[in-house]
């Protein structure tokens with residue numbers, strides 16, 4: 001544990017928020033799988049977030065921001081880096097003119113409820129989408145004709161090392177596209193400003209939200225752990241339709257199943273491993289490609305699988321692959337008694 005402790009000491013000195021060493025990421029993903037990370041840190045405000053990124057930059061420690069983990073598949077081997085959990089960024093400020101300032105860790109569902117209770121229109125399309133508002137910005141979350149882009153005004157972002165600053169980025173500059181944004185890896189959304197408008201008909205927003213929730217309940221396997229849609233829709237087609245047409249509904253790998261209700265959902269019916277989930281994802285992808293010639297692109301962000309590129313929002317120091325955080329820590333703290341071996345095999 002020594003190297004992890006050394007890193008934790010540096011983080012504690014910098015007062016960056018709660019630190020949980022070796023935390024298992026299965027507790028932070030809606031799919032309920034994922035091995036340990038070096039440490040998970042929960043900065044409580046933007047200043048702590050900026051200090052945290054400075055320490056990680058100085059130590060050349062790889063990191064990944066994580067919100068609700070509802071679009072994330074973490075390998076059983078975990079992540080040899082730091083997870084910045086945004087869940088404690090819970091700022092909430094109602095501004096004039098139907099604007100809301102929310103910390104990145106605020107649940108998207110809370111904002112949808114708040115707006116619908118005031119008949120404020122703008123984010124109804126996000127009804128039923130789990131996770132945080134920070135994650136929704138980065139993924140440009142949405143559905144049924146709208147995305148967060150309809151209400152998003154600007155975000156406050158802490159930029160990645162080495163030029164670490166807290167900057168305000170206007171929504172138009174975020175490069176929001178289908179389930180993606182152009183934020184550079186290692187930048188962390190800390191705060192979000194949303195703009196709503198009052199709907200004309202009383203109760204209209206609440207009715208739309210209720211309709212959308214009912215539609216989800218009827219068409220998606222709500223209540224069984226999943227990551228939402230696994231694949232992005234290819235141009236002018238639907239990934240779910242393609243998977244269904246290929247006869248893959250019900251395909252399983254142990255307890256991991258292609259949902260009978262929605263073919264683009266893969267569900268964990270209990271006790272799944274990340275390896276089983278990844279195997280089923282690859283099986284579906286290969287079968288669809290073999291039968292239709294279309295190669296589906298995952299919407300789900302994958303972390304820690306050997307041979308994959310790092311996730312787009314990760315910060316991986318140049319020349320310092322994921323598995324070599326030790327030399328940087330040793331450089332910063334001097335040789336530690338007993339060496340700097342990790343607390344588990346690489």
Ligand SMILES: Cc1cc2nc3c(=O)[nH]c(=O)nc-3n(C[C@H](O)[C@H](O)[C@H](O)COP(=O)(O)OP(=O)(O)OC[C@H]3O[C@@H](n4cnc5c(N)ncnc54)[C@H](O)[C@@H]3O)c2cc1C
Nearest residue numbers: 067068069070071131132134135136141142143189228313
């Ligand atoms: C049942 C179910 C239904 C779903 N339905 C939909 C749907 O209809 N439409 C849709 O778009 N999505 C849907 N999703 C997927 C998911 O809920 C959304 O993408 C959601 O917005 C992700 O938010 P999160 O906080 O969980 O992000 P996470 O899963 O934690 O992270 C997703 C990505 O964003 C990055 N990230 C997270 N927070 C930050 C931050 N503050 N700063 C920088 N990077 C960050 C992570 O590094 C990761 O790359 C569904 C998921 C489930 C489980």
